[in-house]
Amino acid sequence: DQQVKQNSPSLSVQEGRISILNCDYTNSMFDYFLWYKKYPAEGPTFLISISSIKDKNEDGRFTVFLNKSAKHLSLHIVPSQPGDSAVYFCAASVIELGGKLIFGQGTELSVKP
Amino acid sequence: DTGVSQDPRHKITKRGQNVTFRCDPISEHNRLYWYRQTLGQGPEFLTYFQNEAQLEKSRLLSDRFSAERPKGSFSTLEIQRTEQGDSAMYLCASSFTGTDNQYFGPGTRLLVL
Numbered sequence: 001d002q003q004v005k006q007n008s009p010s011l012s013v014q015e016g017r018i019s020i021l022n023c024d025y026t027n028s029m030f031d032y033f034l035w036y037k038k039y040p041a042e043g044p045t046f047l048i049s050i051s052s053i054k055d056k057n058e059d060g061r062f063t064v065f066l067n068k069s070a071k072h073l074s075l076h077i078v079p080s081q082p083g084d085s086a087v088y089f090c091a092a093s094v095i096e097l098g099g100k101l102i103f104g105q106g107t108e109l110s111v112k113p
Numbered sequence: 114d115t116g117v118s119q120d121p122r123h124k125i126t127k128r129g130q131n132v133t134f135r136c137d138p139i140s141e142h143n144r145l146y147w148y149r150q151t152l153g154q155g156p157e158f159l160t161y162f163q164n165e166a167q168l169e170k171s172r173l174l175s176d177r178f179s180a181e182r183p184k185g186s187f188s189t190l191e192i193q194r195t196e197q198g199d200s201a202m203y204l205c206a207s208s209f210t211g212t213d214n215q216y217f218g219p220g221t222r223l224l225v226l
Contacts, residue, residue: 004155034214043117043204043217044156089155098169099208100146101215103155 003027004092006104015113019077023090023104026071030092034101035064035075038087047088048075080111115139117218119205125224126195133191134221138207145188146215147180148204149173156204162188163210195225 005024013019021035031052036044050057050064050073057064063076077084087108091101118137126132138145143164148156159178160170164185174180177195182188192199202222206215 036217041220041222043119043206043220046214046216049214091155098161098163099144099215100158100161100169101148101156101206102158105153105155 001026002105003030004090004102004104006088006090006107008107009105010108010110012110012112013080015082015111016079019075019080019084019109019111021075021077021088021090021107021109023073023075024071025073025092027092027094027102028071029094029097030102032093032095032099033064033066033073034091034093035062036089036091037084038089038106044089077109080109082111082113085109085111117205117207117216119203119218119221121221122219123222123224125226127226128195128197130195131191131193132195132223133189134203134205134223135187135189136205136218137187138205139209139216140186142207142209142216143185144208144210144215145182146206146208147188147190148206150202150204150220151200159190192223195223197225199223200225 034049035047038044087106091103146161147159150156162182177193202220206217208215
């Protein structure tokens with residue numbers, strides 16, 4: 001049972017435009033959500049997180065939106081840069097249960113110059 | 114750099130051999146997590162420690178797998194009698210209780226021949 005899903009395996013965007021990566025979840029107990037970026041042969045790098053008590057969190061070019069009623073979150077990258085090309089994972093956790101992360105399958109973002 | 118470190122970065126072994134991986138977390142972090150990632154998938158939770166106590170183990174962690182964190186600092190993950198299906202990237206992450214932003218190491222890539 002895939003509790004966290006990223007339905008788009010890949011996304012291609014022009015440099016300078018907005019990248020929107022989507023993530024859906026099924027477990028209503030999740031109360032903390034994170035986005036990670038991963039390059040090949042490296043560990044995931046933390047990007048941004050959001051608590052379930054918020055609906056938006058912004059950090060520089062990265063903004064995460066959470067829609068609890070739809071069990072959906074998205075990561076917006078504006079403006080996109082070629083260095084953003086990587087695989088992006090969303091993850092969710094239940095803090096009081098220890099915070100283990102449940103990951104989606106990832107979306108490969110390609111930003112073209 | 115005081116990030117999460119893992120050793121070795123790569124390990125090739127023959128089926129049936131035992132292997133051990135080490136993870137050194139960020140020094141002030143008291144939570145340490147192990148995940149496994151196979152090609153095309155997101156990381157999957159294996160186990161986690163708070164200080165030296167192992168608080169949860171996934172069903173993925175068969176009896177051939179054992180993890181320790183004897184002094185609440187570094188951790189080891191041992192796989193006995195390795196099988197070809199154990200080939201994966203083994204990731205370690207750490208966090209400070211209360212923040213739940215987990216920071217990952219570079220991973221150990223295991224290939225079982």
